[in-house]
Amino acid sequence: MLIVDDDRAGPEALAAVLVLEGFRTDVVDGGRSALKAPPVSTPHIVILDLEMPLCDGFTVAAAMRQSTGYSVVPIVAYSSLDEAEVIERGKEAQIDGFRRKGNALSCLFELIDYMAPRRSAGS
Template sequence: MLIVDDDRAGAEALAAVLALKGFRTEVVDGGSPACRTTSALIPHIVILDIEMPLCDGFAVAAAMRESTEFTVVPIIAYSSLDEAEVIERGKKAQIDAFCRKGNTLNCLFELIEYMTPLGPVGS
């Protein structure tokens, strides 16, 4: 599982919680590094922050979708932005789902479970 967020502490905390649930995670610190490393790491799912400087989550998703390795990898927008805005712009960038930051993590866990039917092993 790839977590892309410019808030390193928040991303590491999310990774720790997901590790307790049995997922293997990799954290990438921001959008620009994610755009540079997409071909090196092909996860089962991407959890993507939207509000990042220089290269936002929409640009990261669009760059990932241009890579043949990422055409079928589910991308979840994980953002504090308004859901309607993220969904509208996310469709153009081919983001698959949205989960709002600040809510309980149950929504995110349910999306991950739904989008990765194989479960935690090898995620």
């Protein structure tokens, strides 16, 4: 799983919880960093912050869809933005799902399991 966010503390905490849930995670610091380095391996899902300076999540998602490594990887917007704005702009960027930051993590986990079911522990 790839987590893209410009704030290190939140994504690192989320990654730690996801590891306890059985996921392998990589955290990338911001949109530009996500687009610069090709993935070592293709993630099963991308958790993407939308409000990032210099290169926002909508731009990152659209660019990922143009690359062969991410063209079919589910992308979940994980943001504090209003759901209506995310849905409207997210369709253009080909974002597959949305969960609001600040809500229970169980909601995010349910969406992850729905969009990228675990084949085995450590996915």
